Amino acid sequence: MGSHVSKSPTETSSANAINNLHYTTDQLSSYEAACKLDADLQTFDTTLQARTNNVINALAAGVEVRALSFDSLKEVTECLLEMNQEVVKVILDCKKDIWKNQELFELVEEYFENSLKTLDFCSALEKCLKSARDRQLLVHIALQHFEEEEKGEFGYFKTLEELRSFKNLGDPFTDDFFQIFQSVYKQQMLMLEKLHSKKNKLDKKLKCIHAWRKVSSIIFAATFAAVLICSVVAAAMAAPPVAAALAAATSVPLGSMGRWIDSLLKNYENAVKGQKEVINCMSVGTYITIKDLDNIRVLVDKLEIEIESLLTSADFACINEKGVRFAVDEIKKKLVVFMKNVEELGAQADNCSRDIRRARTVILQRIIKHPNS
Known part of the structure; x- marks a missing residue:
């Protein structure tokens, strides 16, 4: 009988976490097209990529000793907070019932x-x-x-x-x-x-x-990067329960979040047009x-x-x-x-x-x- 190579639960979970990111080709292509048309979005995308690479590199250094340093976790936390400031602002604004003006x-x-x-x-x-x-x-x-x-x-x-x-x-x-x-x-x-x-x-x-739709694209990219970072964090921490939980979380179609935000923007636009x-x-x-x-x-x-x-x-x-x-x-x-x-x-x-x-x-x-x- 041939040898059977098995994977550890952590490796399997982290792999599933990344593979289960339900970003369709159309969504990514739409985001890329938006970046080409908008200089501000290009700047955001460049910054996002740099932040994500820095975080993942920091995590990679922690993986070598099978642990995460405090500085690595701090960098992850700061990155995620920075990426989500604009997200919070848009969602809070869009959730107002502006017809009751x-x-x-x-x-x-x-x-x-x-x-x-x-x-x-x-x-x-x-x-x-x-x-x-x-x-x-x-x-x-x-x-x-x-x-x-x-x-x-x-x-x-x-x-x-x-x-x-x-x-x-x-x-x-x-x-x-x-x-x-x-x-x-x-x-x-x-x-x-x-x-x-x-x-x-x-x-x-x-x-x-129009500017908020730009932010919607930013939300899409920020969410993708955040989930990717969290997946790497789970793998680096070598904590199977955490990795499994994250894998389950990332199995949620993140594209639906984009559609939800689009629906908020659409409702907002319809309300403003109604007014x-x-x-x-x-x-x-x-x-x-x-x-x-x-x-x-x-x-x-x-x-x-x-x-x-x-x-x-x-x-x-x-x-x-x-x-x-x-x-x-x-x-x-x-x-x-x-x-x-x-x-x-x-x-x-x-x-x-x-x-x-x-x-x-x-x-x-x-x-x-x-x-x-």
Whole structure:
């Protein structure tokens, strides 16, 4: 019978530990490709290789006397700690539930509060428009009386009475209305600034994800080196139980760790993108509201000019009865423009309310559909 060569338990365990490193060719090739494309990763890889070689050489010196010196163990410990500082930093950062972001939550709350105040402004505008239509009705009645009294011989008593009523009502757009407008407009502008600032922060976070993916490659390489070092340590210590335990530990597919970290980064990226979607929706909604308010202000200014002109004509007729016919002719011309402006302003108020409600609905849908919500 031929001789049978057997291996010691330590040799078998340490060999299994190294052979059981489940790094696929694709994973290693991916890491090598990343190193070629990234100068920082190249620097890390060079440093990692140097550290690993130094540790293994130190361990090799200890193997000659079948024991590990304190300095050798110290070098192993320091190397592993250095390699894992960036790992800890990334994992802690990625494990934050960033969808539960207090700043974003407060922004969303503020947005909805501002939108409600703007809807209240639209209601106030509708009241002013109703008052404007009431004045328009008085002018119509005055013109009807004028047509009747123009044919008679008793003057323009009813015409002037209606014109005085119109004049006494004055401008339907009160100081309170403009104070509400200014307050709402200022809030919307401040909201847009806050959203712009938040969007810039999220853009920076998305850029950082590229750097974190670099660190993910670093984690892959650092883990590989750490397990390799630990395998050599177990063999050098000639402790079969330790070696066997390490062999079992290294049989865990380390590639899954990389996939786990990738999933963390992906979840982080999705959460940031989700936040950015909400911010973008609020920004668009706020921008549209501001434009609607700008249009409203322009139309209100035009309407105020027409009202002032009508009041001037009515005042002229009231203080100079001989000029009633001339004043009425002017009022007829101005009333057409006045009515058109009232209708345009009413339509713009409706658009503003509709745009606000639509934006609120879209934002709520984004929040509800967010994968991490």
